[in-house]
Amino acid sequence: MFVGHALLAFAVAALVADWRGWERRPALIVGAVAGAFAAIPDIDVAYALVGLLRWQVADGVLGASTAFWDASRAVHRSATHSLVFGAIAAPAFGLLAVRGRSDRARAARTGALAILAALVAVAFLADGPLTAVVVVLFVASGVLVSRGVARRTTLSPSTVAVAALWGLWSHPWGDLVTGSPPDWFFPFDSPVLESRVVLHPDPTLHLLGAFAIELAAIWLAVAVVCRLTDRSILASVDRRAGVGVAYGLAALAVAPPTLDVSYHFVFSILGVGLCCGVVRGGNSMPVRRLRGRQLPRTESTLEVALTALAAVTVALAAYAAVYLFVAPAG
Known part of the structure; x- marks a missing residue:
C-alpha cells in the first residue's frame, strides 16, 4: 500500500485545489506535496532493515522477506501513524516552509523545530529509544519536504x-485492510478500530480486494493527472494490455495468495503489467505522431505506464474470475 497512500493523498488534494479554482499547475504541485507527506509515515519500516542483518543466505528469498517484515512489526504503524502526532507535526512542517531571513521567519522555523523535537522526546518517554529513532526519521523526512517546498514552489506555509x-491523516486508513491497524492516538490508548477490516472471509479474496483498492487509488491519481493536463486515458492505453487476461491461468497453476504469503502473486502480476507496458511487438499499435514527429518522451512514458496499469487491472480481474468460477470446481 506504500504507493497507494501517496497517490490517494495526491489525487484528493489536487482535485480539491482544482475545485477551488486553482490553476492546474499549482493544483498538481499541492497534490504532489500532500502525496509526499502521505508517504512519510512509512519511514518507520527503515528499522526493518535490521531484520535483513539477521537473514541467512540459506533461508532463501522468502526468508529475507520474512525477516524484513518480522522486524518491521516492532515499530511499524505506531508513532508515525498517530493522528495526534500528525496534528502536531503538520503545523510545524508548515512553519518550516516560511521563507526569508527576517527575525520573524527564523523564529517561526525555530519554533517548528522545537515542536518536532518535543515529539521525539514524547516518543522516547512513551515507548523507548527505538520509537524515538523512528520519529527522528519521520521528523527529518518532513523537514526535507517542507524546506524543499519552500525553495522550489510558491506555496504558502499555511497551504x-x-x-x-x-x-499524514489520510495515510493510516489504507492500513486497515492490509495488516494490523495503526496506533491511532499514540501516545494515548487507541480503543477504536483495533482489528483489521476483513473484506472477505476467504483470505485470497481478501488479498485480491486489498490489491483492487490499491489499483483504484492509482487509477484515481492517473485520472486526476489526465484531467489537469488535458490528456485522454483511453488514448494512452495500448491494446496489448489485453494480454493480461492470460494471467487468469495462474489461479490454476500456483498456490492461492494471502496477506501472509503474497509475494509470488504480487511480483508475477506486476511482471505481467511491466511486460505489457514495455514490450512492443510488431502487431502493437504504432506510437502516435503529432505533426510528423513522435510524441514527446513524456507522452511515450505515459503510454507505457498506463498500458502496464491497464494490464495489471485486466490480470487481476481475470485471476479473480478464474479463482471464483473455475478453480473451486477443479
Whole structure:
C-alpha cells in the first residue's frame, strides 16, 4: 500500500485545489506535496532493515522477506501513524516552509523545530529509544519536504500545513485492510478500530480486494493527472494490455495468495503489467505522431505506464474470475 497512500493523498488534494479554482499547475504541485507527506509515515519500516542483518543466505528469498517484515512489526504503524502526532507535526512542517531571513521567519522555523523535537522526546518517554529513532526519521523526512517546498514552489506555509495534515491523516486508513491497524492516538490508548477490516472471509479474496483498492487509488491519481493536463486515458492505453487476461491461468497453476504469503502473486502480476507496458511487438499499435514527429518522451512514458496499469487491472480481474468460477470446481 506504500504507493497507494501517496497517490490517494495526491489525487484528493489536487482535485480539491482544482475545485477551488486553482490553476492546474499549482493544483498538481499541492497534490504532489500532500502525496509526499502521505508517504512519510512509512519511514518507520527503515528499522526493518535490521531484520535483513539477521537473514541467512540459506533461508532463501522468502526468508529475507520474512525477516524484513518480522522486524518491521516492532515499530511499524505506531508513532508515525498517530493522528495526534500528525496534528502536531503538520503545523510545524508548515512553519518550516516560511521563507526569508527576517527575525520573524527564523523564529517561526525555530519554533517548528522545537515542536518536532518535543515529539521525539514524547516518543522516547512513551515507548523507548527505538520509537524515538523512528520519529527522528519521520521528523527529518518532513523537514526535507517542507524546506524543499519552500525553495522550489510558491506555496504558502499555511497551504503546506494543510497539505501535510491531509497527507499524514489520510495515510493510516489504507492500513486497515492490509495488516494490523495503526496506533491511532499514540501516545494515548487507541480503543477504536483495533482489528483489521476483513473484506472477505476467504483470505485470497481478501488479498485480491486489498490489491483492487490499491489499483483504484492509482487509477484515481492517473485520472486526476489526465484531467489537469488535458490528456485522454483511453488514448494512452495500448491494446496489448489485453494480454493480461492470460494471467487468469495462474489461479490454476500456483498456490492461492494471502496477506501472509503474497509475494509470488504480487511480483508475477506486476511482471505481467511491466511486460505489457514495455514490450512492443510488431502487431502493437504504432506510437502516435503529432505533426510528423513522435510524441514527446513524456507522452511515450505515459503510454507505457498506463498500458502496464491497464494490464495489471485486466490480470487481476481475470485471476479473480478464474479463482471464483473455475478453480473451486477443479
